[in-house]
Every structure is written in C-alpha cells, then in structure tokens.
Amino acid sequence: MNVTRVHDESYVTLATNENYALGALTLGQSLRNTNTNRRLTVLITxxxxxxxxxxxKSVYDFVELVDVLDSQDSANLALLKRPELGVTFTKLHCWRLTQYRKCVFLDSDCLVLHNVDDLFNSEEFSAVSDIGWPDCFNSGVFVFRPSxxxxxxxxxFAVSQGSFDGxxxxxxxxxxxxxxxxxxxxNMTTNASYSYAPAYKQFKNTVKIVHFIGAQKPWYHTYNLDTQNVIGNVTVHEGDLINQWWRVFTQWVLPHLNNETKNRMRVQLVSRTPLVEQQQSQLVQQQEQQGFHQEQPQEQVYATGKVVGGVEIGSDVHKQKWEHGQIEYTGRDAFANIQAHLDAQIKK
Incomplete structure (x- = not known):
C-alpha cells in the first residue's frame, strides 16, 4: 500500500548488536503494518x-551508524543487575537527527499493534509512567524534538550529574x-511481575504498543511454527503478546534472513514444516562439511536427566547450548525426541 510520508517526522529506534537488530526489524515491520505515514529511522553500532x-535498509527509510556511548557507571548499574544497560546512553544520539522536526523513540524490544501516528501531536517531552516507580517515566517510548x-x-548533564540508575x-x-x-x-510492559492482570483483561484491545522489558526478550523464547505458540513458562497474557511478536517475525522477517544470520541469531524454532526441515538440513550439511559428527535420533532419548553426547538433558549446560544456538537438530534435539518427551509428560 502506497503511503504519503511526512518527511520531517520519524519513528526512531536503536540496535546495538545483532539480537537487537532482530528486534528492530520486527518493530519496523510492525510499524509498516499499521500504515504509518511517518518515516522510520534506526541507529546502529x-x-x-x-x-x-x-x-x-529494506525496512527503514534511514539507517545511521553511531558510536557507542557508555555511562561507565558500574555501581549504579549493579543495583539494577543489568550492567549491559550502560550502552543505552547511545540512545542520546537520537537528538542529533536534526533533519526531523519531531520524533517518537521506540526501544527495539517494542511491538506496535495499532497505528500510533497521533503521538506526533504530543510535545517534547512526552512519555509513559514506569510501572516500577510511576513518578518516573519509562524511556522505552517517548516523544522528543531533535536538537x-x-x-x-x-x-x-550526563558528565556532571550522571544517572541515578546508571x-x-x-x-x-x-x-x-x-x-x-x-x-x-x-508503552504497556509485559513482565508478569509488573502487569496488572485484571486491567490487561479489561483494556487489552486498546493497547497500541507492547514493550518487552527485562532480560528475556521474545527472540530468546522457543516458538512452535505449527501451533504458533511460544514454548516455555510464561503467563497467559505474556504468552499471547510474545506470540504476536513471533507472528510478525516469522511472516515478515524470517523469510528474508540469510542462512548465516539464522544460524547466528538466537532464534529458536520448532516445527515439522518444510521451512524448518530445510533449515535443519542445511545446518546438518554445513556441520558435516566442517567435520562435525551428529548422533542419530533415538526413540525416547529426550528425557530429562539422561546424558546424550556428554550433555544432560534439561541441565543448565543444555539450556545454555539452546540459548547460544548450539542445537543438535539431527541428534539430541531432533523434533522427534522433543515430541517424545512432550508425549511422556502429557501421559504423566
């Protein structure tokens, strides 16, 4: 659909590594899907x-490379137990986008559900209260004027005053x-410990932007392409929102990712569909070319506590291998083994 763009206003996001670039791609596509008539800008490192x-560049109108600004405030960041947030000072570069009259910043772990172009009617500085301390705003979504x-x-101010949370x-x-x-x-946050479940049930149809706060981002979850459901321990409403993120990702982003990126990104997909079977086959071929040996699937091998290939099923080591993309699609982690484990749990 052709949309006439307002060229002096833009949505802006930030991607500091390849995982957040994955989020930025999904965010950008979610904005496109709402038929926004504003430009899209992403700052990258x-x-x-x-x-x-x-x-x-195929999703955003403007992609700009910026330097990483680090708060170097390890003491305050330690209080948050999120030392990686120091690089979010890089967000300050968005004020340098002076080709725009007004912008709306969105963290790349956000998902837009409905058109939010009306945000550009707000003035600097507009934001949403943070659920952890409502007298403060959450900096995941805000309206500002580049300058x-x-x-x-x-x-x-950063040099002289610092940041009270780092x-x-x-x-x-x-x-x-x-x-x-x-x-x-x-800017509705999804973390179960923050969300007010009855209010979400009452107002969920009015939610326009979802913000996946916390360390566990949607792209770290395992997603079943067949059932279109996230796999794991999540609340009902949180799972529903994560599923919406994955549907945008699998429909609009995944088909355009190259094989090298798919293998590097922390994308966990479970499916019997030809798409994933083809991806798994390509991965096996790559591993064989590199001299890797994969054990063949064995019936009921995917049982918690069982050691396969030197790794205990369900252990922290096993979990870490999944999270880092070290998945044995034709061995320990073959779909047949996972299915056998699920069947056994259901029978219990």
Whole structure:
C-alpha cells in the first residue's frame, strides 16, 4: 500500500548488536503494518553485522551508524543487575537527527499493534509512567524534538550529574523533570511481575504498543511454527503478546534472513514444516562439511536427566547450548525426541 510520508517526522529506534537488530526489524515491520505515514529511522553500532544492516535498509527509510556511548557507571548499574544497560546512553544520539522536526523513540524490544501516528501531536517531552516507580517515566517510548543544543546539554548533564540508575532512563528523568504523561497503552510492559492482570483483561484491545522489558526478550523464547505458540513458562497474557511478536517475525522477517544470520541469531524454532526441515538440513550439511559428527535420533532419548553426547538433558549446560544456538537438530534435539518427551509428560 502506497503511503504519503511526512518527511520531517520519524519513528526512531536503536540496535546495538545483532539480537537487537532482530528486534528492530520486527518493530519496523510492525510499524509498516499499521500504515504509518511517518518515516522510520534506526541507529546502529558496529556490532550489527553488514548482512543485517542491508536488511534493515529494506525496512527503514534511514539507517545511521553511531558510536557507542557508555555511562561507565558500574555501581549504579549493579543495583539494577543489568550492567549491559550502560550502552543505552547511545540512545542520546537520537537528538542529533536534526533533519526531523519531531520524533517518537521506540526501544527495539517494542511491538506496535495499532497505528500510533497521533503521538506526533504530543510535545517534547512526552512519555509513559514506569510501572516500577510511576513518578518516573519509562524511556522505552517517548516523544522528543531533535536538537544539537539539547544533545550537547544532555552530554554535559550526563558528565556532571550522571544517572541515578546508571542507564538512560535515570538520566532522562533527571533532565526532563516536567514531562507530559501519556496513556499506558502507548508503552504497556509485559513482565508478569509488573502487569496488572485484571486491567490487561479489561483494556487489552486498546493497547497500541507492547514493550518487552527485562532480560528475556521474545527472540530468546522457543516458538512452535505449527501451533504458533511460544514454548516455555510464561503467563497467559505474556504468552499471547510474545506470540504476536513471533507472528510478525516469522511472516515478515524470517523469510528474508540469510542462512548465516539464522544460524547466528538466537532464534529458536520448532516445527515439522518444510521451512524448518530445510533449515535443519542445511545446518546438518554445513556441520558435516566442517567435520562435525551428529548422533542419530533415538526413540525416547529426550528425557530429562539422561546424558546424550556428554550433555544432560534439561541441565543448565543444555539450556545454555539452546540459548547460544548450539542445537543438535539431527541428534539430541531432533523434533522427534522433543515430541517424545512432550508425549511422556502429557501421559504423566
């Protein structure tokens, strides 16, 4: 569908590595699916592989390489138990996008469910209250005006005042004490410990932007292509939202990923469909060419506590191998073995 773009306004996101580039691709496509008439911009660092940069250029109107800004505030970040948030200071580069009159920033772990172009009617600085401390705003979604002067003052403030949480959220809340409060539907956090389940049930159809806060992002979950459901211990409403992320990803992003990227990304797919079978076959061929030996599937081999190939099924080591993409599609982790394990659990 052809949409006339408003060229002086843009949605902006940030991808600091290949996993968040995966999120940015899905976010960008979710925005496209709402028929937005604003431009899409993504800031990237050198940690994003060139193959993904090329794909980002097919979704975003403008892709800009930026330097990583680190808060170097290990003490405060330790309080959050999220030391990786230091690099989110790189988010400050979005104030340098002076080709735009106004922008809406979205973290790359967000998913847009309905058109939110009305956000551009809000002024700087507009954001949604943080559920952990509602007097503060969550910096995953906010409306701002790019300005080199503001960018300079933010950097000076960061150096002189720091951030009370070590990340961009603490810095921005201190810099913008008088902010305009937006409805929670523009930045609904999914973490089960934060969400108010009865309210979600009442208002879920009005939610416009979902924000997958916390360390466990949608792309770290295992997803069954056949049932279109996430596999794992998640609440009903959280699972529903993660499923929506995966549906956008599998329909619009996955088909365009090259094999090298698929194998590197933490994408966990379970399916009997030809697509995944083909991917598994290609992976096996690559491993055989590299001299790897894979054991053949054995009936009922996927049983918790059983040691296969030196790895105990269900152990932390096994989990880490899954999370790092070290999956034995034709051996320990073959679909037939997983299915046998699920069948055994159901019978219990």
């Amino acid at each position: 050198t940690e994003v592989p060139q193959l993904l940069v090329d794909q980002l 080199l002067d503001t960018y300079s003052r933010l950097l000076d 990340g961009d959220q603490g810095l921005l809340n201190a810099f913008y004490p008088n902010w305009n409060r937006l409805s929670f539907v523009y």
